[in-house]
Amino acid sequence: MKNFKKLGLLMMLAALMVFAAACGGAADKKDGNKADNKTAGNKELSGSLVLSGSTALQPLASAAAEEFMNKNTKVSIQVNGGGSGTGLSQVSQGAVQIGNSDVFAEEKKIEGLKDNKVAVVGMTAAVNPKAKIKDIKKADLIKVFTGKITNWKELGGADQKITLVNRPESSGTRAVFNKFALDGATPAQGITEDASNTVKKIIAETPGAIGYLALSYFTDDTVTKLSIDSVEASNENIQSGKFPVWAYEHMYTKGEANEVAKAFLDYMTSDEVQTTLLPKQGYIPVTKMKVERDAAGKTTNK
Amino acid sequence: MEKVVPAKDRLLKSKKSWMDGEVRGRILVFLSAIIMIAATISITIFIGQKGLQAFINNGVSLIEFLTSKIWDPTNQKNPVYGALPFIFGSFAVTFLAALVAAPLGIGAAIFMTEIAPSWGRKVLQPVIELLVGIPSVVYGFIGLTVLVPFIRDHVGGLGFSLLSGMIVLSVMILPTITTIATDAMATIPKALREGSYALGATRWQTIRKVLIPAAMPSLLTAIVLGMARAFGEALAVQMVIGNVSKFPHSILDASGTLTTIITLNMGNTTFGSVDNNVLWSMGLILLVISFVFILIIRYLSARRKI
Numbered sequence: 001m002k003n004f005k006k007l008g009l010l011m012m013l014a015a016l017m018v019f020a021a022a023c024g025g026a027a028d029k030k031d032g033n034k035a036d037n038k039t040a041g042n043k044e045l046s047g048s049l050v051l052s053g054s055t056a057l058q059p060l061a062s063a064a065a066e067e068f069m070n071k072n073t074k075v076s077i078q079v080n081g082g083g084s085g086t087g088l089s090q091v092s093q094g095a096v097q098i099g100n101s102d103v104f105a106e107e108k109k110i111e112g113l114k115d116n117k118v119a120v121v122g123m124t125a126a127v128n129p130k131a132k133i134k135d136i137k138k139a140d141l142i143k144v145f146t147g148k149i150t151n152w153k154e155l156g157g158a159d160q161k162i163t164l165v166n167r168p169e170s171s172g173t174r175a176v177f178n179k180f181a182l183d184g185a186t187p188a189q190g191i192t193e194d195a196s197n198t199v200k201k202i203i204a205e206t207p208g209a210i211g212y213l214a215l216s217y218f219t220d221d222t223v224t225k226l227s228i229d230s231v232e233a234s235n236e237n238i239q240s241g242k243f244p245v246w247a248y249e250h251m252y253t254k255g256e257a258n259e260v261a262k263a264f265l266d267y268m269t270s271d272e273v274q275t276t277l278l279p280k281q282g283y284i285p286v287t288k289m290k291v292e293r294d295a296a297g298k299t300t301n302k
Numbered sequence: 303m304e305k306v307v308p309a310k311d312r313l314l315k316s317k318k319s320w321m322d323g324e325v326r327g328r329i330l331v332f333l334s335a336i337i338m339i340a341a342t343i344s345i346t347i348f349i350g351q352k353g354l355q356a357f358i359n360n361g362v363s364l365i366e367f368l369t370s371k372i373w374d375p376t377n378q379k380n381p382v383y384g385a386l387p388f389i390f391g392s393f394a395v396t397f398l399a400a401l402v403a404a405p406l407g408i409g410a411a412i413f414m415t416e417i418a419p420s421w422g423r424k425v426l427q428p429v430i431e432l433l434v435g436i437p438s439v440v441y442g443f444i445g446l447t448v449l450v451p452f453i454r455d456h457v458g459g460l461g462f463s464l465l466s467g468m469i470v471l472s473v474m475i476l477p478t479i480t481t482i483a484t485d486a487m488a489t490i491p492k493a494l495r496e497g498s499y500a501l502g503a504t505r506w507q508t509i510r511k512v513l514i515p516a517a518m519p520s521l522l523t524a525i526v527l528g529m530a531r532a533f534g535e536a537l538a539v540q541m542v543i544g545n546v547s548k549f550p551h552s553i554l555d556a557s558g559t560l561t562t563i564i565t566l567n568m569g570n571t572t573f574g575s576v577d578n579n580v581l582w583s584m585g586l587i588l589l590v591i592s593f594v595f596i597l598i599i600r601y602l603s604a605r606r607k608i
Contacts, residue, residue, distance in 0.1 A: 055569070083569020085578070093573070108572045163460055168545075168563075169376045170570035170577050186377070191462050191556055192545035194566045198446070205451060206460065 046074030047260040053080075053087015053100030054172070056196070056214060057249045060119060060281045061100060067277070068267050075260055084172045088113070091252050097261045099252040102172030104295035112254065118268040119249040120284040122215040123177060124233035125226040126203050131210070133157040135227040141181060144210060147188030152208060164190025165202050165211030176247040177212045179297055181228065216282020235284050241291035241299065248286065248293070346589065353586025356383070356579035367583060373547035373563075375577050383580045387549050389587065391557040394550065395464055395539065396532045399471035404525045406472075407479030408514075414480075415487040416509055426480075434477045442541035445470040450542055459554030462544030467557070470538050475528035482527060486520030487513065519606040523599050530595040534588065536561035560584045 051061055058081050065077040082090075084101040088110050091099025102121070105113045125141060127133055131152045136144070143149040144162055153159045166187055167174035171194060178184060193199050196217050203209045204222035215233060218225045225233060228243070237243040251268065253261055267273060274285040293299045356362045362383050370384025410430075414423045445466055454461030490513055498508040514521070536559075544556025545566060564581050571578040 081569075083571075085571040085573075085575075086569050089573040109575065110572055168566040168570060169374075170567045172570065175376075186374075189546045189548050191460065192547075192558070192566060193540075194570075198541070201446070202462075206454070 044074055045072045045260060045263055047076075047258075049075065049077045049098065049260050049264060050096040051077065051079045051087075051098040051100055051251070052082050052090050052096045054084045054102045054249065055081045056102050056121060056173070057100040057119070057251075060249070060278065060283055061251075063277055063281060064268055064273050065264070067273075068264055072263075075264075077264065084108070085170065088252065091254055094254060097253065097258065098264070101250045101252060102247055103175055104248075104250070105252055106295040107175065113252040114255065114257070116251045116253065116265050116268070117248045117286050118251050118265070119278055120238065120246050120286050120289055121249055122233055122235065122238040122243065122246040122284060123173060123181075123212055124215065124228065124243075124245055125177075125181065125210055126200065126213045126218070126223040127210045127226055128160075128203055128205075128207055129221060129224045131157045131160055131162075131208055131224070133226065134224060135230055138181070138183070138229050141226075141228060142183060142185050145182055145187040146185050158208075160208035163206050163209040164188060165199055165206075165209055166190045166192045167199070167212075168192055168194055172247070173212065173214070177245060180245045181212070214282070235279075238284055239288050239290055241301065244299070246284070249283065349582065349585050349589050352579070352582035353589075354583070356576060356583045360576040360579055362576065362580060362583075367580070371549060375580070381576070383576075385560070385563075385580070385584055385587070387547055388558050388560045388563050388584065390549065391464075391543070392533055392559040392561070392588075392591075394557065395467040395471060395543065395559060396529050398464065398468035398553070399475055399532045400525055400529045402468060402472035403476045403479050403528055407476050407524065407528070408483045408521055410476075410480045411483035411487050412509060412513075414484050416505070416513065430477045430480050433473070438474065438535060438538040439541075441470050441474055442538035445538060445542035453554075457554065459552075460544065460556060462542060462556045463554045464543065464550050464557050465553045466542040467539050467559075468553075470542055471532045471535060474535060474538060475532050478531055479524045479528040482524035483517075483521050486517045486524065489520075490516050519602045523602045526595055526599050526602065530592055533591060533595070534561060536565045540565055560588055 049065075051065070058079060062079045065079050069075055069077055080096075084103055085108060087096070087099035087101050088105055088108055089099075090096045092105075092110050092113060099113070101108075105111070105115065125136070133152060133155060136155065140149065140155055144155075145164060147164075149155065150162050151159065152162060164187060166189075167177075173196075178187065191202060193202060196213055199211050200213055200217050200223055203211045203213075213223070215225075215235075217223075227233065228245070231237055231243050233243050233245070238246045251265060253265070256262075257265060269287065271287075274287050278285050290302055291299050292302050357364050357367070367383055367385050368389070369386055370382055371386050372382045372384045373387060374382045410426060414426050449466050449469060450461035452461075453459065453463060453466055457465065459465075494512055494516055495508060498512045503511065539559055540562040543559065543562060545558045545562050546556045547558050547563070550557040564584055567577065567581055571581065
């Protein structure tokens with residue numbers, strides 16, 4: 001009798017597991033079908049979407065996704081981080097529908113992706129306030145980062161040794177800064193950190209430290225925002241093309257986006273997101289740019 | 303006529319079915335063992351295959367990878383992938399951490415087992431368990447907020463240094479070393495102690511001349527296990543060591559380790575690119591070195607006398 005009971009319990013458990021597994025599979029399938037079969041028109045949008053990649057774009061994408069889900073209650077969007085490289089790899093493998101990236105896919109030698117530029121991020125050099133430097137000539141900035149100038153007093157600042165805070169070699173932020181602020185010069189060795197918050201903390205605490213940050217991180221006085229060649233790193237100067245150190249935030253899709261992805265991308269470039277959400281998060285609307293730039297880094301007037 | 307019951311029916315029948323203890327238990331433990339073995343083997347194969355790709359498919363020279371001091375993967379014309387500074391950094395910070403943690407851990411173990419077995423253990427045991435429970439990112443954060451500025455202001459250099467990495471790591475591996483060393487000291491047969499006391503040795507002489515030599519292989523195992531943990535630690539070290547890709551010239555210089563370079567670059571590189579593959583190669587080096595650590599531990603355990 002006892003044996004029977006045990007056997008029964010086990011059988012039930014097994015049955016339950018099979019059932020659950022089958023259900024899970026079915027649910028997945030249904031989601032996929034929904035997204036694919038959606039016909040355009042006034043029918044309510046439904047389906048799921050997974051984004052991954054750039055941590056710089058993640059806060060914006062998450063905020064926009066939340067708004068989008070409030071409007072379209074049957075859509076579920078998940079925004080993962082992982083870094084630009086991860087985003088590009090996953091979207092080209094088809095693991096996610098949208099891959100977020102700070103850099104052009106061409107720069108990472110990935111082809112066959114459709115580019116959607118959703119925002120612009122400006123960045124500039126950040127220095128420890130005690131160095132007493134606010135403005136720097138581009139030529140001097142290059143000398144500082146290549147290690148030819150080692151003390152701030154050479155540039156009229158305080159008598160402090162310069163400490164470089166770099167990003168890892170593969171970082172998109174580093175690539176942009178090297179290309180447009182340092183004119184392609186290779187920076188000298190220095191402390192290397194990936195996370196912007198850590199970089200900011202280090203610059204704020206280390207005397208004579210210099211690094212670079214996206215403009216959205218200059219929220220307080222703990223680090224000084226440097227002007228380059230007397231041009232302030234402001235949204236207006238970046239929009240008009242006067243300040244050169246900026247990059248697009250890309251959302252890549254593989255081939256043509258499906259209905260949900262397309263609707264989300266349209267939403268990202270809509271006025272609603274571009275004029276309200278973006279400035280709030282410290283990004284610059286891509287629609288307001290008076291200049292544009294291609295994958296090779298050539299900047300032209302729109 | 304007396305009824306004859308055949309022997310077959312008279313015997314007590316085993317009520318065991320396959321569902322009962324023996325077989326089921328056997329299947330369960332076999333399964334666990336097989337899953338563990340399969341996981342280890344497949345991870346090894348995966349990392350091995352990924353780690354060799356840089357050398358086979360991308361034409362990175364293995365000799366350059368292991369001996370070049372230059373790490374310059376972004377150089378457009380002539381990228382150089384030299385992992386030597388990171389290999390050196392990993393070993394340096396590991397040995398330095400062991401140098402600090404080993405005497406402390408073994409000292410604490412002796413205190414707990416020989417000097418104050420009752421209350422010493424009651425106090426120290428929870429303290430050590432608490433140390434284990436703190437996540438490594440918290441160690442790193444404390445290091446970044448407290449240790450780095452302290453070293454910058456009072457010792458010299460930038461604060462981001464081998465020294466900071468060493469201190470953070472030694473605190474992290476202290477529980478490992480202490481726990482295993484305590485077990486080793488506790489399993490020494492009482493007869494050894496009593497024999498030593500009977501010959502007129504003092505407590506310190508007993509500890510130094512009898513107990514420590516007797517427990518030596520296990521103590522060394524404790525140290526090597528601690529080092530293995532230090533070698534693989536990424537997060538806490540990354541926050542305090544500075545992650546530069548050049549050779550440190552002093553203990554106050556910033557440095558980089560294999561693990562920190564992997565974590566810094568992993569997310570930014572794309573699967574299948576050279577930059578990504580060399581990171582896997584570093585992972586392979588880490589795996590090989592941890593195998594070496596295990597070999598050392600096995601060798602030491604084989605030498606154990608008690």
